[in-house]
Amino acid sequence: MNKEWSEKNKKMQTLIGKEAGFSEGIDVLLELRDDLFKQITYIVDSYPADAYYQMPFAGADGYHSKTLIYSMWHIFRIEDIVAHTLIRGDEQVFFSGKWQKKTKSPIITTGNELQGTEIAEFSKKLDVKAVYEYCKAVTESSNELLRSLSYKDLKRKFNEDDRKRVIESKSVSEDESAFWLVDYWCGKDIRGLIKMPFSRHWIMHIEAMCRIKDKLCAQARKGVDPIARCGLSCDHCFSKDWCGGCRTAYNTCSYAICHPDKVCPNASCCIEKGIDGCYECDELEKCDHGFYALGKEVAAIKALALFIRKYGKTELMKTLDKLHREYEFEKVQEILGYDMKKGLKILEDKRS
Numbered sequence: 001m002n003k004e005w006s007e008k009n010k011k012m013q014t015l016i017g018k019e020a021g022f023s024e025g026i027d028v029l030l031e032l033r034d035d036l037f038k039q040i041t042y043i044v045d046s047y048p049a050d051a052y053y054q055m056p057f058a059g060a061d062g063y064h065s066k067t068l069i070y071s072m073w074h075i076f077r078i079e080d081i082v083a084h085t086l087i088r089g090d091e092q093v094f095f096s097g098k099w100q101k102k103t104k105s106p107i108i109t110t111g112n113e114l115q116g117t118e119i120a121e122f123s124k125k126l127d128v129k130a131v132y133e134y135c136k137a138v139t140e141s142s143n144e145l146l147r148s149l150s151y152k153d154l155k156r157k158f159n160e161d162d163r164k165r166v167i168e169s170k171s172v173s174e175d176e177s178a179f180w181l182v183d184y185w186c187g188k189d190i191r192g193l194i195k196m197p198f199s200r201h202w203i204m205h206i207e208a209m210c211r212i213k214d215k216l217c218a219q220a221r222k223g224v225d226p227i228a229r230c231g232l233s234c235d236h237c238f239s240k241d242w243c244g245g246c247r248t249a250y251n252t253c254s255y256a257i258c259h260p261d262k263v264c265p266n267a268s269c270c271i272e273k274g275i276d277g278c279y280e281c282d283e284l285e286k287c288d289h290g291f292y293a294l295g296k297e298v299a300a301i302k303a304l305a306l307f308i309r310k311y312g313k314t315e316l317m318k319t320l321d322k323l324h325r326e327y328e329f330e331k332v333q334e335i336l337g338y339d340m341k342k343g344l345k346i347l348e349d350k351r352s
C-alpha cells in the first residue's frame, strides 16, 4: 500500500477512536480523500480515451483486473448508496443529479455483478468526463456528511428498515456476486463504514488504478523509440513508470499534461517541422520554445540533444547506461550540470 496513504489512514483511524481526537481525525480523513482524488483527476486529465476501457490485468486476482473507468464508477456508486440511501436515508446524488443519463450508463448498480469482458463492454459505454463529474459530486456530498458526524454517531447501527431501503433502491444487483454488499454494509456501524467505503475502499481501488495506468504506459512504450523528441531518454527517465513517452498517446509526462492539448510543445513543434526530434533542428542551440524556455534548468537536456546530433541515439543510450551504472541520480542535470556545452563535454568524455 502507498506509504503516505497508509500512514494517513492509520492516523485517522487512531484519532477517530477517541472523542478528543475525533474532529482532527475527520480532518485527516478529508485530507486523505483529497490526496486520493488528485490521482483520479491526474488520470482523467492526462490519459487518452481508450485507456479507460483497457484491462491490462484481465483475469488477475485483485482490483487491478478491472478498467480505470469501472474503478471510478464502482468507488463512487458504492459511496453514494452508503452515504445517502443507508446513512442519510435520502436521495442519492446519482438520482438527484440525473447522472445515469449524463454518464450514459446502462446500469444503476455498483457493477460488482459484471465479470470479465462485461466490464470492458460496460466501460466503453460510459462518458468519462461525466463519470468524473459524478465522482466529484459524490465526494463533495460525502465530505459534507463526514464533516457533520459527531463522535457518538460512530456507534450508530442499522436496522431492517435501513436494509430494506437499500434493497428497494435497486442500486445493488441481486446477483450473489453483488448482493452480499447489502448485508456487509448493514452489519457495520458508522465507524466501520468510514473504513469501507469512505477511506480504505478508495485506497485499494485507486492503488489498483495506478497499477493499471502504469501498465498501460509500459505497454504503449513497448517497441517505441525510447528517445523523447527533446533528447531525453525515456528508458533512463525517472517518470518512465507512469509516462508512456511523447511518441505515444500515453504522453503523460508532467510537462505535457500542463498544456491544454496535453502535448509537450517541443513534441508538437518537431511534428510540425516534420523532424524526428529537436536534435535535427537548426535552432536547437538558441531555442527557447516550450520545455527549453526553462533555460539553465534544461541545459542538460539540450546537451543530450546535441550529443544525439553528433553521435546518434545508440551512442547516447550507451553513454547514459554508463552514467547510471556509475552514479545514482534522477535528473540528468544532477550529472551534466546547467551549461549546455559543459554538459555535452561530460557526455563526450564518458563516451570515449
Ligand code: SF4
Pocket: 228, 232, 233, 234, 237, 238, 239, 240, 243, 244, 245, 246, 247, 252, 253, 254
Ligand atoms: S517525461 Fe519525457 S523523457 Fe520521461 S518518459 Fe515521459 S516523454 Fe520520456
Ligand code: SF4
Pocket: 265, 266, 269, 270, 273, 277, 278, 279, 281, 282, 283, 284, 287, 288, 289, 290
Ligand atoms: S524550434 Fe525548438 S522546440 Fe522546435 S524543433 Fe527546433 S529545437 Fe525543438
